[in-house]
Amino acid sequence: MEWFRIPQQRVSAYIGIVLSAYLIFLGLSINTNENHWLNRLDFLFYDTRFNASLSLAEKIEKTEKKETAEHKIIILDIDEKSLADEGRWPWSRHKLAELITRLKEYGAIVVAFDVVFSEPERNPVADVKQHLSNNKIDWKAPKDWLEIADGDKNFSRHISDMDVVLGYFFQDQIDIQVGQLPAPSYQLTAEQKSRLVSITKSGYAANLALLQQAASGAGFVSNFTDADGIIRRSPLVIRHGDALYPSLSLATVMSYLFVEKIDIETLPLGNVEVMTSIIAGGQKARTDVNGQVIIPFRGKQHSFPYISVTDVLQKKIDSNTLEGAIVLVGTSAIGLADLRATPVGTQYPGVEVHANIIQSLLSGEFPYRPEWEAGLTLSVLVFLGALLSLLLPKLGPISSVALSSLTLTIIVSGNFYLWHVYRLDLPIASTILLILMLTLLNLAYGYFRENASRRLLKGMFNQYVPQAHIERMLADPEAYQFTGDSKELTVLFADIRNFTTISEHLSAADLKSMLNQYFTPITKIIFDHEGTIDKYVGDMVMAFWGAPIEDGQHAHHAILAALEMQRITEVISTEFMARGLPEIKIGVGLNSGTMNVGDMGSSYRRAYTVLGDAVNLGSRLESITKFYGAGILVGERTAELCPDIVFAFVDRIQVKGKDEPIAVYQPLGIESDVTAEQKDEIARFSLAYADYLQQDWEQAVSKLIELKKDFPEIKLYQVYLDRIQDLREQTLTQDWDGVFRHTSK
Incomplete structure (x- = not known):
């Protein structure tokens, strides 16, 4: 056969x-x-x-x-217990305002509502007034009754007291446009308007304008199921008009990271352009062509901590439970219809879907195709x-x-x-x-x-099991010493001068707006010059160069960033003054040296930061910029590492807590940007300083007076004139070395 x-x-x-x-x-x-x-x-x-x-x-x-370090995300649950104790939903806006007050007292950082407030709450006093008016009865109640009873206004005041993110819905019906949308997170370019592939919605049910304007942000809570009715993916952005609007998860992360706008990475595909990533505050999320991410469920329901809302309202939880947390307000109650079918459960609370996405947005660990x-x-x-x-x-x-x-x-x-x-x-x-x-x-x-x-x-x-194409930082985690390392880095501290005085003359909203408008371009400059943001503390920003990505020119990049920060601050200050806001100036201190760098903190919150004497010295240098009238001061090691930068010598100092004196310099710019007049000024001051070291007071004073006459805006020369006057009245030892000792931090 x-x-x-x-x-x-x-x-x-x-x-x-x-x-x-x-x-x-x-x-x-x-x-x-x-x-x-x-x-x-x-x-x-x-x-x-x-x-x-x-x-x-x-x-x-x-x-x-x-034990993995995760961001503290807690779900505040409008559960059956809360409905039994506090009354049926919807609750009054006064109760929700009280909830925000409790969350602020407990130390929550950001509060996100998986709830839409698209309709105003009825004011009972207004109803009484209308009834009396209809029956021609005089209205004699105090005028402020209306204000006191207005739940929406009360709620909006409390919303403005902290970072609150509201939810809203996008819809297909173009004739449904209720409430006020938040500001978009990304404006499409002219080319993207016709080419970008995205989920587009024409209608929306948003929040009351009063509430939206008080909130720090808002995000849509619309989710889309696959053909079998299960939610596996969620859009981070939806297009409405010529702009992209963030989801509640993305808007919450943006508020947490003090980010107002996002960036998108796209890829040309024939006649269209498709999204590949969405970036917020340096955190990148890989998306599909429509800007959707795969929801990274980390477990079944209650994988995140749940707290009953009524326990918060009645102050029944520990004082540190919500400290530093991102709080999501949502419901797991069956009757409130926010339970979704997911791969990990058929009745999964919608609010916990947002929690999973937020955690991955902050960690950068998204599944992706x-x-x-x-x-x-x-x-x-x-x-x-x-x-x-x-x-x-x-x-x-x-x-x-x-x-x-x-x-x-x-x-x-x-x-x-x-x-x-x-x-x-x-x-x-x-x-x-x-x-x-x-x-x-x-x-x-x-x-x-x-x-x-x-x-x-x-x-x-x-051969068809390829290596993963992951982001540079995620491609080879072992190459980066997140657990701790000691290496030479450059640290930068920048602080707004007289910030306490400025803050006393501004409302909380104006102060927040001013800081956001200041930090955004400052942060961009640091990122553009390959720096790493360490932290924001009030009006101070701390950054460093050389980690986690190796940078052989860390000092050079840091100085260029500092010079650009001074330039952009002048521009920002001019804009502020034109709007009636105070003028701002900053002092910047930089220092290079061996520092300990790594992921440090507690099990609740960690940070990638630097520690060491070199870091402390950088902070000291920033604190004495005002003393010398200098915009930027750098340590001598930083100056040594930057031969292509022109520096003006400022002083030899000994800061408090240190025994060894150091030379301090002010960077003027790269060689080609420094004028002949500036170089001449540097040379003239060098001669005056030489006379100062020789205790030739007459010659030193004469040269300094001439410098002050030619450059009256430079405070440094008056500093030396005052110092020489004090030294003349003292009996100096034979080993006097000219070092000035700063006795305060």
Whole structure:
């Protein structure tokens, strides 16, 4: 029968190739029809893989007892208990205002409401007044009754007292536009208006203008289910008009990070432009072409701490429970209809969906489907289809099943590994279906032989398990010493002068607005010059260079940033004064030296920061800029590292708490930017300082007076004139070295 077997093998191979081509077509076309049966099959595989990965992660965590530093996110639950104690929903705006007061007292940082306040609350006093007026009865009640009873105004006042983010809905109906939208987080360019692919909505149900204007931000709470009714993805932005608006999760993170705008990374795709990432405050989230992220559920319901709202209102929780937390106000009550079907539960609170997204936005750990997924899927389908169509007809049944099982094991295991370790979402349904159908086809024909090499097949399939294309910082975490390192870095401290006086003359809202408008460009400058923001403390910003990314020119980049900060501050100050706000000036101190750098803090909150004497000296230098009338002061090690920068010598000092004196300099700019007049001034002061060291007071004073006459705006010369006057009245020792000792910090 050998003459009969050969044609049947060929027929089997031909049918296999045709079947492969059909499945390849299906595999590439399912994204155009989300309701396609193959896409639904992929949803099933996705959910299975997701829950298996969660179970494995929980077992590993229990075995190894690892503690991971996470941001403190707490869900304030309008649960059945709260409804029983506080009354049925909706609650009065006065009660919600009281809730904000309690949260502020407990130390919450940001409060986000997974609630929409699109309609005004009825004012009972206004109703009484209208009734009396309709019946021509005199209205004699105190005028402030209306104000006192106005829940919306009371709520808005409390909202403005802290960072509160409100929720709202986008809708498809263009004729539904209720309330006031927040300011958009991204304005589309002229080209993007016609090319950018995005989820677009024309209608909305937003919050009252009074409440929206008081809030620090707002984000949409609209979520979209897949064809099977399950939420697996969530948009971070939605387009309305010519702008992108953030989701509640993204808006909360923006408020937490003091960010007003986002950036998007896009990729040209034919005649359109598609989103690949959304960036907020340096935190990047990989998205699909529509700006959606895969929701990174970290467990079933209650994976985040839940606190009943009534316990907060009645002050029944510990005082430190909410300290430094991001608080999400939402509901798990069945009757309030905010329970969603998810891969980890069929009645999952919508507010906890936001919590998962916020945690990943802050950590930067989002699952994502890479841009090269379609190419990889096509390659795997073509390769497997051709290979199995040719090999399976030659194998016996046992070998055929073994080969297919091995192939499935490799494909499924590799897919699971890439998901569990690298968070790559690679669809697998079409590949599994191809293998199963080709195997069943060839089993039906009965033409199998055991002569294939498992090692060869395994080697061939391994080449389709590629290295992850992850962000630079996430591609190789071991390359970065987050646990602690000691290296030479440059630190910068910048502080607004006379900030206490300025703050006393501004309202809280004006002060917050002024600081936001100041910090935004200052932060951008630091980022543009490859710096790392350490922290903001009041009006002070601290940054450093050389970590976590190695930077051989850390001092150079830091000085250029400081010079640009001074320039932009003058521009900002001019704008402030034009609007009736106070003039602002900043002092900047920089120092280079060996510092300890790493991820430090508590189990509740950690920060990547620097410590050490060199850091403290940088802070001291900033604090004495006002004494010398200098915009920027740097230590001598910083000056040594920047031979291409022109520095003006300022003084040799000994700061409080230090024994060794150091030279202090003021950077003027790179060589080409410094004028001949400035260089002449530096030379003249050097001569005056030489006379000062020689105690030739007459010559020193004469030179300093001439310098002061030519440069009256420079405070430094008067500082030396006053110092010399004091020194003349003293009896100096023979080892006097001219060092000035600062006795205060």
